[in-house]
Amino acid sequence: GAGVSQSPRYKVAKRGQDVALRCDPISGHVSLFWYQQALGQGPEFLTYFQNEAQLDKSGLPSDRFFAERPEGSVSTLKIQRTQQEDSAVYLCASSSGHSGLTQHFGDGTRLSIL
Amino acid sequence: QKEVEQDPGPLSVPEGAIVSLNCTYSNSAFQYFMWYRQYSRKGPELLMYTYSSGNKEDGRFTAQVDKSSKYISLFIRDSQPSDSATYLCAMSAGDNYGQNFVFGPGTRLSVLP
Numbered sequence: 001g002a003g004v005s006q007s008p009r010y011k012v013a014k015r016g017q018d019v020a021l022r023c024d025p026i027s028g029h030v031s032l033f034w035y036q037q038a039l040g041q042g043p044e045f046l047t048y049f050q051n052e053a054q055l056d057k058s059g060l061p062s063d064r065f066f067a068e069r070p071e072g073s074v075s076t077l078k079i080q081r082t083q084q085e086d087s088a089v090y091l092c093a094s095s096s097g098h099s100g101l102t103q104h105f106g107d108g109t110r111l112s113i114l
Numbered sequence: 115q116k117e118v119e120q121d122p123g124p125l126s127v128p129e130g131a132i133v134s135l136n137c138t139y140s141n142s143a144f145q146y147f148m149w150y151r152q153y154s155r156k157g158p159e160l161l162m163y164t165y166s167s168g169n170k171e172d173g174r175f176t177a178q179v180d181k182s183s184k185y186i187s188l189f190i191r192d193s194q195p196s197d198s199a200t201y202l203c204a205m206s207a208g209d210n211y212g213q214n215f216v217f218g219p220g221t222r223l224s225v226l227p
Contacts, residue, residue, distance in 0.1 A: 040219060042220055101160075101206075105159065107157045
């Protein structure tokens with residue numbers, strides 16, 4: 001497909017487990033963003049990549065959250081030792097330029113921590 | 115007080131009604147104002163954005179920005195059942211990165227046939 005693809009769509013994990021969420025951006029898109037969207041809330045910025053460089057990770061809530069984009073395309077968001085408050089939808093977006101104004105969102109991964 | 119406030123709704127209107135969705139904000143540095151539509155279990159999609167104050171029209175949608183009042187609005191004319199979704203406002207001080215993007219909590223809209 002031509003859009004941003006995220007997998008898995010749904011993930012259930014027990015508290016304390018590690019999880020990995022994948023984002024396939026639109027081919028050729030330079031910029032990639034991760035957001036966290038809690039139930040009933042708007043997305044909150046987590047981190048930003050320009051190609052393989054992570055230029056901003058100021059939104060990551062703790063050192064349990066880690067993101068990478070080693071080859072400048074696919075990105076993985078990893079959460080270690082998950083906690084119940086990590087339950088949310090994790091959205092990925094990509095943009096052809098450096099502006100977030102033209103970012104295209106994926107449909108997200110819904111993470112539930114039991 | 116949150117940086118961006120938005121009436122969470124839900125808001126129910128009959129088909130054909132004019133819908134007004136609003137956001138207020140506190141950060142005077144915001145220059146870009148966006149409206150996104152998010153269908154259930156889908157990612158947000160950009161409807162329109164405006165820079166600084168003024169109005170912008172796109173089909174049935176009109177966005178207004180009043181920076182002096184720190185207030186923005188989205189009007190939907192001739193609303194359709196397919197407009198039923200959550201509408202998110204977002205604001206940014208610049209047009210780079212995503213950090214500067216601050217989203218409101220969204221207003222859930224239902225347009226009844």
